[in-house]
Amino acid sequence: MNSTAYNYNKFANFDEAADSILKMMSKILNINTLFIAKNDQKTNEIVKVVNHEDILLKKGDALPFEETFCKLSVDFGKKVLFIPDITKSNLTNALDVTRNLGSGSFVGLPIFYEDGRNYGTICGLDTNPFVLTEEHVELFETMSSVLSYVLELDDANRQIQTLSAPLVPITAGVAILPIIGNINEFRLNTIIQLALTKSESLSLEYLIIDLSGILQINDMVSESLLKIASMLRLLGVTPILTGIRPDLALRAINTNADLHSVKTVANLESALKTIGFTLSRDRGTGTSSRSLL
Structure with missing residues (x-):
């Protein structure tokens, strides 16, 4: 048949x-x-x-x-x-x-x-x-x-798409962009537009891009991160990548992505320390909340 x-x-x-x-x-x-x-x-x-x-x-x-x-x-x-x-x-x-x-x-x-x-x-x-x-x-x-x-x-x-990549201001000149889920071409364009417009409107000096919520990394994701980082630098914003899990790091190496030109750190606390901020525990109240000094 x-x-x-x-x-x-x-x-x-x-x-x-x-x-x-x-x-x-x-x-x-x-x-x-x-x-x-x-x-x-x-x-x-x-x-x-x-x-x-x-x-x-x-x-x-x-x-x-x-x-x-x-x-x-x-x-x-x-x-x-x-x-x-x-x-x-x-x-x-x-x-x-x-x-x-x-x-x-x-x-x-x-x-x-x-x-x-x-x-x-x-x-x-x-x-x-x-x-x-x-x-x-x-x-x-x-x-x-x-x-x-x-x-x-x-x-x-x-x-x-907007909810899965919200840009959150932390303090004057600093914001974090957590990226959650998979990145496709449509999401990439949304993230780029969000990162650029918000960086300009908030007069950012640093944008911390948290990748801990990304499900997978491939050539397109790696190239996308480099593209976003390059555009941010053109605006005078320093991009910092954080939250790269070990499995994502291995995949990034396998894709031959040149991420050396982008500053990467382990977590948000490390990212803040690199730009002169510290997190401290408020012992006076006996609580475990953290505040930005």
């Missing part, structure tokens, strides 16, 4: 999912232009678009939200809006975009966040009239639901 292996793509974020969905829909629907638009209730911007023969829209095109077909789709609610002839519909015949197109059909459906806020729309547009079947309507409804779901996953993932 013969078998066929098929490849499938894993979506890293909403952008990749939207791009793949439009390309898939363009193979099914006989519509010249399929697009996804995002709006802030003021401006409607095309974020993804697939054109066949005529270039009706381009990525980055933007119009006032009130003057777009997308506004009509959002106002129509959680249902597919289909306008077979944009020149004859009372909804569209007076719009400038209709006069510019001259003729054609439009279909659109809003994309919502889980809390009911509108992200934008997924739409089809053609200067030639097209027919929309029940199956086509179901396709738009399904893809809108998928994109809404991916939006929520994106938002949840960003929150998780």
Whole structure:
């Protein structure tokens, strides 16, 4: 019995999912232009678009939200809006975009966040009239639901990534960045952005990067650490790596990473001592709490 292996793509974020969905829909629907638009209730911007023969829209095109077909789709609610002839519909015949197109059909459906806020729309547009079947309507409804779901996953993932790499100020000019879990490309970009923006806003002199929560270290992780350290030095911030467990140290050596250019110490207390701070036990209260002197 013969078998066929098929490849499938894993979506890293909403952008990749939207791009793949439009390309898939363009193979099914006989519509010249399929697009996804995002709006802030003021401006409607095309974020993804697939054109066949005529270039009706381009990525980055933007119009006032009130003057777009997308506004009509959002106002129509959680249902597919289909306008077979944009020149004859009372909804569209007076719009400038209709006069510019001259003729054609439009279909659109809003994309919502889980809390009911509108992200934008997924739409089809053609200067030639097209027919929309029940199956086509179901396709738009399904893809809108998928994109809404991916939006929520994106938002949840960003929150998780932020929580798993919080930058904590310790004292003036000093902060610690504990990194927890695995590092992938998305997390790397989040950590770099966090480290750079917070270092500048807090006027840091030292940033202690705690690696004790990292699950594994490989070439990408090692290169990422060197990249973060180099960028921090460009800002005038001294990076200090701490919490490298023995197993991580062995893996770092096996990856041939040149971490000698980055200052590394065993733990947070050692890191603070290297920059002139000490931790002492408060014996006067009889407690085991520690305070920074």
